[in-house]
Amino acid sequence: MSRQGTLGVAVIGTGRMGADHVRRINDVISGARVAAVVDIDAERVKALADSIEGCTAHTDPEAAMAAPEVDAVLIASPGPAHEAALLAAFRHDLPVLCEKPLTPDAASALRVLEAEQRLGHRRVQVGFMRRYDADYARLKRLLDAGAYGRTLMLHNKHRNADTPPGFSNAMVVNDSLVHEIDVTRWLLDTEITSVRMVRPAATSHAPEGLDDPQFALFETAAGQLVDTELFLNCGFGYQVSCEAVCERGTARIGDDHGVFVNSAGRWGGEIAPGFVERFEDAYDRQVQAWVDATRRGEVEGPGCWDGYAAAAVCEAGVRAQATGERVAVELIERPALYR
Ligand code: ISE
Numbered sequence: 294m295s296r297q298g299t300l301g302v303a304v305i306g307t308g309r310m311g312a313d314h315v316r317r318i319n320d321v322i323s324g325a326r327v328a329a330v331v332d333i334d335a336e337r338v339k340a341l342a343d344s345i346e347g348c349t350a351h352t353d354p355e356a357a358m359a360a361p362e363v364d365a366v367l368i369a370s371p372g373p374a375h376e377a378a379l380l381a382a383f384r385h386d387l388p389v390l391c392e393k394p395l396t397p398d399a400a401s402a403l404r405v406l407e408a409e410q411r412l413g414h415r416r417v418q419v420g421f422m423r424r425y426d427a428d429y430a431r432l433k434r435l436l437d438a439g440a441y442g443r444t445l446m447l448h449n450k451h452r453n454a455d456t457p458p459g460f461s462n463a464m465v466v467n468d469s470l471v472h473e474i475d476v477t478r479w480l481l482d483t484e485i486t487s488v489r490m491v492r493p494a495a496t497s498h499a500p501e502g503l504d505d506p507q508f509a510l511f512e513t514a515a516g517q518l519v520d521t522e523l524f525l526n527c528g529f530g531y532q533v534s535c536e537a538v539c540e541r542g543t544a545r546i547g548d549d550h551g552v553f554v555n556s557a558g559r560w561g562g563e564i565a566p567g568f569v570e571r572f573e574d575a576y577d578r579q580v581q582a583w584v585d586a587t588r589r590g591e592v593e594g595p596g597c598w599d600g601y602a603a604a605a606v607c608e609a610g611v612r613a614q615a616t617g618e619r620v621a622v623e624l625i626e627r628p629a630l631y632r
Contacts, residue, residue, distance in 0.1 A: 300584055301328030303357040305378050306370030307341055308332075310392055313569060314367055314580065319345060321577050325584040328364075329357040354378045358385045365389070365587050367580075372397040372467075379405050383412050388592065390583045392420040393471060395600025399608045402601040403625065410630050415592040418583050419600040421475040423533075425582065426575035428546035432537060433480055435544050442540030444481055449473045449521040450547070452532040454566060456503065456525045465507055465523055466490070466610035473509070473521045474606045475599060476535065483515045485606045487621050490613040499526045509610065512619075530564030531571050598631035 302325050304315050311332075318327050331351045332338035342350035351357040358366060358381055366382045368375055368391040376396045382389045395417075396402045409416060423429050436444055451469055460468075477485055489510040499505035506524035513519065534547030553562045565571035579594070586593040606622050613620040 298324075298588070300325040300588055301362040301364045302326065302367055302584075303329040303331060303351075303354075303360070303363045303365070304367045304369060305331040305354045305357065306368065306374070306392075307334075307338055308369070308371075309569075311367075311369035312341070313576070314369055315341065315345070317577060317580055318367075318584075322581040322584060324581075324588055325365075328362040329360050331357045331370075355381045355384075358382060358387055363387070365584075368392060376401045376405060379417065380408055383408050383416065386412065387416070388583075388587045389417045390420060390580065391417055391600070393475075393600070394467060394604060394607070395419050395597060396604060397467065399601065399605040399623075402597075402604040406597045406601045406628070409597050410628055415596055415630060417597050417600070418586075418592060418594045419596060420579065421472070421479075421595045421599065421603075422572055422575040422579045423472055423476055424479055424575075424595060425578040426572060429476065429480075429535070429575075432535065432544055432546050436480055436537055436539070437482075440539075441537075441542035441544060444537050444539050445517055446538040447477060447480065447517070447519040448536040448538070449476070449519070450532060450534045451521055451523050451525075452527040452530075453525040453568075454528060454530050455498075456500065456505075458500075460500070460503060460525070462502075462504055462507075462614055463611050465503075465505075465525065466509075466614065467607050469523055469525060470509055470521060470610060471603050471607055472533075473519070473535075474511075474603045474610075475595065477511055477513065477519045478599065478602060479595070480535075480537070481513055481515065481517055481519075483513045483517070484602060484624060485511045485519075485622055486514050487512045487619050488606060488609045488613045489619045490610060490617070496524075496526055498528055507614075511606075531567045532564060533568075533571065596631065598627060 339350045342348045365388040491508040509521040511519040536545035609620040609622045
């Protein structure tokens with residue numbers, strides 16, 4: 294490990310999430326530094342590297358991985374570029390934190406899963422950051438402890454103020470619903486076996502070609518039902534909540550994030566503007582947990598199996614959008630490395 298035990302990280306992709314992770318590694322968390330940055334935009338990446346002491350700029354991910362001060366890789370490039378970056382990291386046998394999605398479809402996720410198995414050990418943590426959110430973690434502990442008996446249903450809400458340009462119906466599943474897919478598998482410790490997608494009356498505030506809101510219904514291998522409202526142009530802010538309905542009670546998180554105010558005859562609070570603000574602490578904890586585990590020589594958190602399973606459910610979800618039918622999820626048997 295370079296520089297007195299500090300983990301030298303190559304950050305691949307310096308767009309919105311990548312730049313935020315660079316800031317996080319440099320200014321927020323401990324035990325790591327940004328040793329290299331990679332982007333197809335040569336000027337942008339050079340300007341960024343010049344602002345960080347001892348950091349090199351690259352346009353080729355593999356060149357950054359070969360740099361002597363690089364001990365680990367954080368992949369924050371667009372999803373279609375993930376497979377090549379992951380396979381390159383395996384060639385250099387470097388630990389990876391890969392932003393979600395692992396890859397954009399189940400076939401490519403399976404290729405990554407197979408490559409990691411050929412390596413013989415787990416190398417990848419996938420950026421399903423909600424697992425590191427304090428509220429979700431508390432809910433997980435409650436459900437695991439069986440405080441209210443068996444969980445029978447989950448009701449999720451996932452609302453964004455608006456969508457970025459070019460946001461498609463497939464992205465509603467692949468970019469947004471993918472979080473509830475991971476949360477469901479993680480909280481209930483089971484696989485999702487089928488998906489249905491339903492479209493209620495549409496808001497007039499959604500861009501042309503995007504059906505908004507949408508409603509997803511999962512069945513799990515343990516027979517539970519999970520519903521998710523996805524309202525991605527709700528206009529008023531970013532809101533994510535999850536209610537677990539159990540045999541002897543219910544538990545809900547996500548309603549009251551932030552400060553609660555009583556004033557001038559009214560009560561209320563603020564709604565986070567976006568996911569970067571709402572999940573800021575979760576992103577910090579996620580990257581710190583990855584750095585700490587990597588420095589101990591371990592791999593923790595959601596891995597390639599979770600990335601592959603989520604991709605398989607997403608694929609069923611996109612098919613369910615087209616047919617309106619219940620679509621079964623096709624998964625390979627879980628390999629020994631991930632049991
Ligand atoms: C975005 O890519 C995310 O990951 C956010 O968490 C999600 O809320 C948003 O809908 C996605 O577009």
